[in-house]
Amino acid sequence: DARVTQTPRHKVTEMGQEVTMRCQPILGHNTVFWYRQTMMQGLELLAYFRNRAPLDDSGMPKDRFSAEMPDATLATLKIQPSEPRDSAVYFCASGLWQTSGANVLTFGAGSRLTVL
Amino acid sequence: SQQGEEDPQALSIQEGENATMNCSYKTSINNLQWYRQNSGRGLVHLILIRSNEREKHSGRLRVTLDTSKKSSSLLITASRAADTASYFCATDAFGAGSYQLTFGKGTKLSVIP
Incomplete structure (x- = not known):
């Protein structure tokens, strides 16, 4: 089965450190989403790419978060500097865009971030 | 911001019973x-229903959509212990050339053997 691969699976870091999470979308998918999941807020959309172009990052704190797709096989989410409130599970998901808007997503296993 | 809201937040049933979860949303979809979502894992797609459809089936799953009430329900028939998981509805929206797929907070289903 085709999979979305996320690294690292777990990350513990100290406040102020830079954190980079990586995602390899499914080959042939042209959309990539980053979500953050916490108990309090549920799943929050952070960023959305189509054909590697960022289309929506309105859910992302711009002062410390950045998301990029340097090529079709890699998406990155960077936090600099990290804060304890960033502790969460970060999911990457990819899909094949359809004009009908039926964008079915395949999720990665997530990166669990703990900021001390 | 959350578009969909699932109800109930948690549901506990005996194996073999049916489980019904509801989702309400605010804007046109x-x-x-x-x-x-199984514990500690990523989300897995179950079923999609289009805005011009009212009901859809997939195995033991039945989904209904009422656009006039802005609500959907997911029915799992003859539940199994393996159905224990959290279930999320996701709604899409177009706006200003962008696209968003937003999730509710989920219903946590426990199926007791």
């Missing part, structure tokens, strides 16, 4: 999807 093109499609509605249901996903499942």
